[in-house]
Amino acid sequence: MADINEIIKxxxxxxxKSKILTDNIMSYCPGCTHGVVxxxxxxxxxxxxxxxxxxxxxxxxxxxxxxxxxxxxxxxxSHGRAPAVATAVARLKPDKYVFTYQGxxxxxxxxxxxxxxxxxxxxxxxxxxxxxxxxxxxxxxxAPTSLIGMPTSTSPYGRDAKLAGNPLKITELIxxxxxxxxxxxxxxxxxxxxxxxxxxxLKAFENVGNKKGTSFIEVVSTCSSGWKLSPVKxxxxxxxxxxxxxxxxxxxxx
Amino acid sequence: MAKxxxxxxxxxxxxxxxxxxxxxxxxxxxxxxxxxxxxxxNYAYMANPEECTGCTNCAMVCPDxxxxxxxxxxxxxx
Ligand SMILES: Cc1ncc(C[n+]2csc(CCOP(=O)(O)OP(=O)(O)O)c2C)c(N)n1
Ligand code: SF4
Ligand code: SF4
Ligand code: SF4
Ligand SMILES: [Mg+2]
Numbered sequence: 001m002a003d004i005n006e007i008i009k010x011x012x013x014x015x016x017k018s019k020i021l022t023d024n025i026m027s028y029c030p031g032c033t034h035g036v037v038x039x040x041x042x043x044x045x046x047x048x049x050x051x052x053x054x055x056x057x058x059x060x061x062x063x064x065x066x067x068x069x070x071x072x073x074x075x076x077x078s079h080g081r082a083p084a085v086a087t088a089v090a091r092l093k094p095d096k097y098v099f100t101y102q103g104x105x106x107x108x109x110x111x112x113x114x115x116x117x118x119x120x121x122x123x124x125x126x127x128x129x130x131x132x133x134x135x136x137x138x139x140x141x142x143a144p145t146s147l148i149g150m151p152t153s154t155s156p157y158g159r160d161a162k163l164a165g166n167p168l169k170i171t172e173l174i175x176x177x178x179x180x181x182x183x184x185x186x187x188x189x190x191x192x193x194x195x196x197x198x199x200x201x202l203k204a205f206e207n208v209g210n211k212k213g214t215s216f217i218e219v220v221s222t223c224s225s226g227w228k229l230s231p232v233k234x235x236x237x238x239x240x241x242x243x244x245x246x247x248x249x250x251x252x253x254x
Numbered sequence: 255m256a257k258x259x260x261x262x263x264x265x266x267x268x269x270x271x272x273x274x275x276x277x278x279x280x281x282x283x284x285x286x287x288x289x290x291x292x293x294x295x296n297y298a299y300m301a302n303p304e305e306c307t308g309c310t311n312c313a314m315v316c317p318d319x320x321x322x323x324x325x326x327x328x329x330x331x332x
Contacts, residue, residue, distance in 0.1 A: 004303055005326045007261040014260075015310040015323040026318055030295070031272035035317025191278060192309040231272040 018042035022125035031223030031231020034189040057082040061103035080111020099126035104145040105135040122179025122213035126204040132223035140226030144168040175251035182215040183252040259328040260308020265320040271295035275312035281305035
C-alpha cells in the first residue's frame with residue numbers, strides 16, 4: 001500500500017488552487033457559492049492566459065471585495081451599475097476581456113435598467129450573475145428573485161406574490177435581446193455542475209475574444225447565512241426549490 | 255495490476271469546515287476534525303486515506319480552493 005507521503009509529491013499533483021486566486025482568505029461564509037465561481041473565473045483566465053488582458057467590474061454585494069481574491073485588474077462600480085461601467089471599459093479598451101460579476105439584488109433589482117440596456121446594445125462583455133435569491137450582504141432581505149413562499153428577513157412568513165410580486169426570471173428576459181449571443185443558467189453544487197459551469201464561463205470569455213456581443217451566465221447559488229441553513233442543507237434546498245423554478249441549461253447560443 | 259491511488263492536502267488554516275467536500279467524495283475519505291483551526295472551524299482531513307482515488311471531486315467544489323489533489327498509479331499488493 002502506497003504511503004501517503006509517497007503520493008503527496010510535486011510530480012503527482014493533479015489539482016491545486018489557480019494562480020489567478022490570491023492567497024487572501026476569502027471573506028465569504030463557509031460554503032458560499034461565490035467562492036466556487038471565483039475559482040472557475042480564475043481557472044478560465046489562467047487557462048486562456050489572459051491575466052493581463054482581463055478587467056473585472058464588481059459592484060456592491062458580498063462580492064464587493066472580489067479584487068482582494070482575484071489577481072487581475074478590477075474596477076469597482078456602485079450598486080447595479082457594473083454593466084454601465086463595463087460598457088465604458090470595453091469600448092475604451094476593445095482588446096481587453098471585460099466582465100461584470102453581479103448578485104441578484106444588484107443585477108435584478110437596483111441595476112435592472114443597466115443590465116437590460118447593456119445586453120440590448122450587445123456590449124462585448126461577459127456578465128456573471130450570482131443568483132442566490134436573496135440580498136446576502138445586507139442580512140438576507142427579499143430579492144426580486146426570492147421564490148414564492150421563501151422566508152427572508154423581510155418576508156419572514158415567506159414571499160407573498162400579492163404583496164411582493166412574482167420572482168423575476170431576468171435571464172429569460174435577457175435571452176430575448178438581440179445583443180446577447182450566449183445566455184445560460186448554470187449551478188456549481190456538484191463536480192458535474194462545476195465542470196459545466198466552467199465550460200460556460202470559458203465559452204463566454206472566448207466570445208468576447210471573438211467580439212460576439214454579450215454573454216450572460218446565471219449561476220443558481222446558495223447563501224447559507226441568508227437562508228439560515230448549513231452549506232450542505234443549502235445545496236439540498238437549492239436542488240429541491242430553486243432548480244425546478246430556475247431550470248438549468250442554455251437559453252441561447254448563437 | 256495497477257490501481258490509482260490518491261491523496262489530498264488541505265490548507266488547514268484556510269478551511270472553513272463547510273463539509274461540501276465531505277458529501278461529494280465518492281469514497282467517503284473526508285471528515286471534519288474534532289480539533290479547530292485558528293478561525294475556530296473544524297477543518298477537513300483524510301479520515302479514510304486508503305480509499306482516496308485522487309478523483310478531484312472534493313477540490314472542485316471547495317469554495318475556498320484549499321484542497322490540493324495528488325494521484326499515482328500504485329501496484330496492488332506491492
Ligand atoms: C445605492 C445602494 N443601495 C443600497 C445598498 C445596500 N446594499 C448593499 S449590498 C445590497 C444587496 C446585495 O445583494 P446581491 O446583489 O444579491 O448580492 P449578494 O450579497 O447576495 O451576493 C444592498 C441592497 C448600497 N450599498 N448601495
Ligand atoms: S451572506 Fe450569503 S452570499 Fe454573502 S458570503 Fe455569506 S453565504 Fe455568501
Ligand atoms: S470544501 Fe474546502 S472549506 Fe469546505 S470543509 Fe472541505 S476543505 Fe474545508
Ligand atoms: S480526491 Fe476524490 S476520492 Fe480523494 S478525497 Fe477527494 S473526492 Fe475523495
Ligand atoms: Mg444575492
